[in-house]
Amino acid sequence: xxxxxxxxxxxxxxxxxxxxxxxxxxxxxxxxxxxxxxxxxxxxxxxxxxxxxxxxxxxxxxxxxxxxxxxxxxxxxxxxxxxxxxxxxxxxxxxxxxxxxxxxxxxxxxxxxxxxxxxxxxxxxxxxxxxxxxxxxxxxxxxxxxxxxxxxxxxxxxxxxxxxxxxxxxxxxxxxxxxxxxxxxxxxxxxxxxxxxxxxxxxxxxxxxxxxxxxxxxxxxxxxxxxxxxxxxxxxxxxxxxxxxxxxxxxxxxxxxxxxxxxx
Amino acid sequence: xxxxxxxxxxxxxxxxxxxxxxxxxxxxxxxxxxxxxxxxxxxxxxxxxxxxxxxxxxxxxxxxxxxxxxxxxxxxxxxxxxxxxxxxxxxxxxxxxxxxxxxxxxxxxxxxxxxxxxxxxxxxxxxxxxxxxxxxxxxxxxxxxxxxxxxxxxxxxxxxxxxxxxxxxxxxxxxxxxxxxxxxxxxxxxxxxxxxxxxxxxxxxxxxxxxxxxxxxxxxxxxxxxxxxxxxxxxxxxxxxxxxxxxxxxxxxxxxxxxxxxxxxxxxxxx
Ligand SMILES: Nc1ncnc2c1ncn2[C@@H]1O[C@H](COP(=O)(O)OP(=O)(O)O)[C@@H](O)[C@H]1O
Ligand SMILES: [Mg+2]
Numbered sequence: 001x002x003x004x005x006x007x008x009x010x011x012x013x014x015x016x017x018x019x020x021x022x023x024x025x026x027x028x029x030x031x032x033x034x035x036x037x038x039x040x041x042x043x044x045x046x047x048x049x050x051x052x053x054x055x056x057x058x059x060x061x062x063x064x065x066x067x068x069x070x071x072x073x074x075x076x077x078x079x080x081x082x083x084x085x086x087x088x089x090x091x092x093x094x095x096x097x098x099x100x101x102x103x104x105x106x107x108x109x110x111x112x113x114x115x116x117x118x119x120x121x122x123x124x125x126x127x128x129x130x131x132x133x134x135x136x137x138x139x140x141x142x143x144x145x146x147x148x149x150x151x152x153x154x155x156x157x158x159x160x161x162x163x164x165x166x167x168x169x170x171x172x173x174x175x176x177x178x179x180x181x182x183x184x185x186x187x188x189x190x191x192x193x194x195x196x197x198x199x200x201x202x203x204x205x206x207x208x209x210x211x212x213x214x215x216x217x218x219x220x221x222x223x224x225x226x227x228x229x230x231x232x233x234x235x236x237x238x239x240x241x242x243x244x245x246x247x248x249x250x251x252x253x254x255x256x257x258x259x260x261x262x263x264x
Numbered sequence: 265x266x267x268x269x270x271x272x273x274x275x276x277x278x279x280x281x282x283x284x285x286x287x288x289x290x291x292x293x294x295x296x297x298x299x300x301x302x303x304x305x306x307x308x309x310x311x312x313x314x315x316x317x318x319x320x321x322x323x324x325x326x327x328x329x330x331x332x333x334x335x336x337x338x339x340x341x342x343x344x345x346x347x348x349x350x351x352x353x354x355x356x357x358x359x360x361x362x363x364x365x366x367x368x369x370x371x372x373x374x375x376x377x378x379x380x381x382x383x384x385x386x387x388x389x390x391x392x393x394x395x396x397x398x399x400x401x402x403x404x405x406x407x408x409x410x411x412x413x414x415x416x417x418x419x420x421x422x423x424x425x426x427x428x429x430x431x432x433x434x435x436x437x438x439x440x441x442x443x444x445x446x447x448x449x450x451x452x453x454x455x456x457x458x459x460x461x462x463x464x465x466x467x468x469x470x471x472x473x474x475x476x477x478x479x480x481x482x483x484x485x486x487x488x489x490x491x492x493x494x495x496x497x498x499x500x501x502x503x504x505x506x507x508x509x510x511x512x513x514x515x516x517x518x519x520x521x522x523x524x525x526x527x528x529x530x531x532x533x534x535x
Contacts, residue, residue: 134358166358169400215353221316222354225346226414227338227370237365237378
């Protein structure tokens with residue numbers, strides 16, 4: 001069925017990281033990513049790795065959940081190391097495999113890039129692991145708020161995102177219902193090769209899309225009936241805002257950026 | 265008062281009239297049921313009440329405000345709460361309290377005022393304690409009550425329900441119908457309920473019957489229940505107990521009219 005892979009999926013908990021404002025966390029991740037691209041030595045990388053490890057520990061997110069994201073990029077990491085380390089008859093070889101050899105500097109570069117990818121994935125997944133999708137949508141809205149000046153409908157985009165999140169389970173249920181109905185009439189979704197299987201899904205997707213359009217229309221009417229007229233002038237039940245802790249976190253990450261990018 | 269003044273409506277220029285010269289009034293504190301066969305114009309009537317549709321001719325006013333005048337349209341929509349048939353078509357929030365807050369948020373109210381309204385609306389429909397629950401984890405009946413709470417949070421004077429119980433089991437149905445009755449009779453809202461549910465019709469102060477876009481009946485539920493040909497015309501069939509009651513009444517026995525269930529027929533015979 002509609003299996004959600006669970007990569008970076010919100011893990012509810014009450015931790016200082018969870019309590020940070022979503023906009024602040026987005027800022028922290030952005031600054032951290034810049035630092036990751038400015039860093040040019042293993043010392044700086046070690047500092048950043050320690051930061052991620054520390055934040056993970058404080059967040060009380062199970063290491064397993066963080067590691068799940070790494071599994072997805074494990075292949076890329078291995079390829080990065082191999083592609084950098086293997087040379088054709090290099091001068092300073094560590095290990096020779098016929099004309100191919102593992103090159104010392106290449107290996108260092110490969111590992112450096114691989115660790116960088118690893119930190120990028122774990123650092124950013126910590127954002128989605130500790131922030132509920134709705135808070136994240138609200139955070140994105142506030143971070144992008146300046147774009148309203150150039151007429152980007154930031155609020156409407158955030159509303160669209162929230163509604164999409166709201167309808168994921170409903171749509172999954174609907175798809176399940178349609179599949180059950182098709183199976184009752186003899187359809188099979190796991191027989192044959194990949195092409196036959198993909199084709200079996202067409203009679204599911206067509207009614208599903210039909211349903212989605214019908215629902216979108218009905219939902220628009222219901223939203224209008226509840227006085228929705230675009231995001232302008234809307235207030236919120238919970239007004240998120242940056243508090244002292246959020247500014248401290250942002251400032252600390254900024255300092256980290258300077259230390260790693262300039263000093264190390 | 266919601267007032268329809270010879271309202272006609274067609275969906276497209278060449279389509280037949282979905283509503284034809286409808287005149288009606290809904291007062292505050294009144295519970296009115298709207299019945300009619302499929303396609304008789306019930307949903308069209310409901311959508312005209314708060315300016316979701318614009319009359320082709322005639323006018324709809326809410327406490328004197330024109331429902332489609334751009335100057336009063338949003339005021340009208342905040343005065344008339346709507347609840348539709350499928351709760352999944354009207355829940356926009358990812359958790360219960362967030363959905364309930366959607367209307368007040370659109371009205372631009374301050375956070376603490378929204379909080380007060382959300383709490384009281386959820387309490388009014390018995391969903392307090394489920395504030396942080398995700399809507400897809402609610403039963404259909406709870407979802408529909410959430411839709412009612414979302415409408416109530418706008419503090420409307422009128423509420424319009426379009427077949428609110430069609431997707432519910434008997435328990436959920438009774439709960440929603442009880443809420444409609446309480447909102448009208450205890451809290452003084454003007455409530456219009458489109459319903460195929462004979463139980464909902466029996467509770468109403470007044471029934472409006474539609475056929476082919478015209479009002480063919482406007483009166484007390486007893487009058488409708490006793491008129492077999494009118495019942496047929498508006499696509500209603502009585503449950504066996506009510507049919508028995510009507511037959512007994514026709515032969516001069518004193519059985520109270522909105523007797524939709526066996527219990528009340530027995531009670532009135534056993535005196
Ligand atoms: N969106 C629409 N576009 C065109 N025709 C419509 C639309 N909705 C309803 N109708 C038509 O208007 C008439 C009344 O429909 P409706 O008010 O939905 O009836 P009811 O709710 O009583 O079943 C029907 O003939 C229907 O086919
Ligand atoms: Mg209808």
